[in-house]
Amino acid sequence: MKEELPICYTCINENCFIKKHLHLEQMKQYVVRKQTFVCKKSNSFIKEGDPIKGLYFICSGKVKTIKTGINGREQIVRLTKNGDTVGFRGFGTSKRYLIGASALEDTVLCNFSNETMLEILQSIPEFTYALMLFYADELNKSENNIRKIAHMNVRERVIDLLLYIHRKFGQMNDLIDIELSRKEIADFAGTTEEQAIRVISTLKKEMLIKTVGKKIGILAVAQLRSEIMEHKYFSI
Template sequence: MQKSVEGRSTIVCKKGQQFIMEGSPVNGLYFLYKGKAKVLKTGIYGKEQILRFVKPGEIMGHRGYGTSKKYAISALAMEDSILCHFSNENLFEMLQSIPALTYDLMLFYGEELDRSETKVKAFAQMTVRERVIDTLLYIHRRFGEKNGFLSLLLSRKEIADYAGTTNEQVIRTLSALKKEKQIYTSGKRIAIGDVNKLKREISEHNYFIDS
């Protein structure tokens, strides 16, 4: 379902529905109003790499505004979601007429680039176990808990796709953490026993993504 008002459209997405396709022409910017989404990119040999998980109040598709004029990422809803879509024309008009918005977007780009570079550097120095722990802490910071478990329900493959490893390595790492009673599981749901203890394990990298 889609309703357009002055270049803006409200889009209702079902769980698993893709609304940005990598390589497709840029047709605007997406603002997540309700729900959860993930942004991913196709890597070598067609393997998916999850770049980030998105919560309400955040934007997607903004990196498409450049020389290529094609989206460099894909995005899909992780649960039933509502998005606000701003067309190219509408966004261009706002950036031209609202200097504060243009300035804030420039700062946003700079901060996001800094976070991306920091992540690449840190992940290159982390072991598989540390990357999986960092992923769990990242989800805990961004989405919090519900009934004692991480509120964002992820498959082992999604954890692997974000941590840059394999399903098998994720399963082994989670199993080890569970035996150590650092995490508890119920089906796909994961609960962290002691957040500070996990933080200390990767503290030497001095790296946490806050958003």
């Protein structure tokens, strides 16, 4: 369902790629081409293997990006929020999305088509340069995630994930501002649901975290950080 929303110039997401470049006169002609729509909680707006339809920018809400692994198991590769970009994996180099994406809550998305994005990249060097740096940063994060899976044990990977979502989404009323099922935690930490549940239960008994439904709150950030400090890349 499409919904009319304020134009990009009134958007409050200062970290959005589009918003950051609205000071450039050339951007005016491209902003009017965007399509805005609402993706309901648990619904997907990108299916892995579908033809690429440009880039998505989150106006409001939260999204998980997934990749299908061995035996069809989903691996969460990224969690995103207001202002973040979704669908960039494979953009410009592939005809199909290399990932899938679905809403963790009702989410408002802005879509810029392939044609529009390619025109922006070819005509606005400042935007192209910023996107190149973004890709480089994401590559570094992906490499660190591979190292974590190889060198961290299950407890450390779950702790690393909890610190990551704590930093990215913040904490309100002693609870991290995102709902993730135990399976989603396992899918992101690269472990099984049973192992994730076991680690969370242990951390609760140790009074390091608290839980209310699907939400988790961190009670001892410094202590959790100290457990994975030797890896030198926590909270990526």
